[in-house]
Amino acid sequence: MLAHPTLDKLNAMGLAGMAKAFGELVANGEAEHLSHAEWLGLLLEREWSSRYDRKLAARLRFAKLRHQATPEDVDYRADRGLDRALFMKLLGGDWINAHDNLAICGPSGVGKSWLACALGHKACRDDRSVLDQRVPRLFAQLALARGDGRYARLQR
Structure with a gap:
């Protein structure tokens, strides 16, 4: 399997979080033991987290909160x-x-x-x-x- 064309396609589709996770999984030697469903689950989880984080950062920027309070x-x-x-x-x-x-x-x-x-x-x-x-x-x-x-x- 060629990783670079897959990464290029993921980035072209706007799936940057999934592309980053895919690159990390390919580089990780232990990832070879994961099933296809586990790979897909990890990729989807990373993409969802990435999108949620970007959306939260945009909401916090728009909110203009004066204090970094949580x-x-x-x-x-x-x-x-x-x-x-x-x-x-x-x-x-x-x-x-x-x-x-x-x-x-x-x-x-x-x-x-x-x-x-x-x-x-x-x-x-x-x-x-x-x-x-x-x-x-x-x-x-x-x-x-x-x-x-x-x-x-x-x-x-």
């Missing part, structure tokens, strides 16, 4: 009055599906923006669109959009 990094022991059960429920995203709003309140410096970014990061991982914006800028954009006819599109 839900796994939340410290529930810190004295900020954060209810772990409530935050875990928020991470589930049911409030997003119900089109509910979320307001995070508290004294200055307790990490409200950081927690919001952690929720945004989780939403991006759940294949949802996110945009982090401060309220004054959001209101200014809504007012401008109302004037030039983009209001409905901006709300979506």
Whole structure:
């Protein structure tokens, strides 16, 4: 079997993740003992992971989150009055599906923006669109959009 034409075809079809995995499997001596189904499974898994990672990176870039916060990094022991059960429920995203709003309140410096970014990061991982914006800028954009006819599109 010729590896180079196969790699070229995979890349031409836009299957870069699969092409990379194929190159690694061909170079790996232990891969000869895998069945055809196992080879195919590994190639498909790598392609799916590659596409998911690219899509997640694009969503995170578009979200413009101010903090590199993830839900796994939340410290529930810190004295900020954060209810772990409530935050875990928020991470589930049911409030997003119900089109509910979320307001995070508290004294200055307790990490409200950081927690919001952690929720945004989780939403991006759940294949949802996110945009982090401060309220004054959001209101200014809504007012401008109302004037030039983009209001409905901006709300979506």
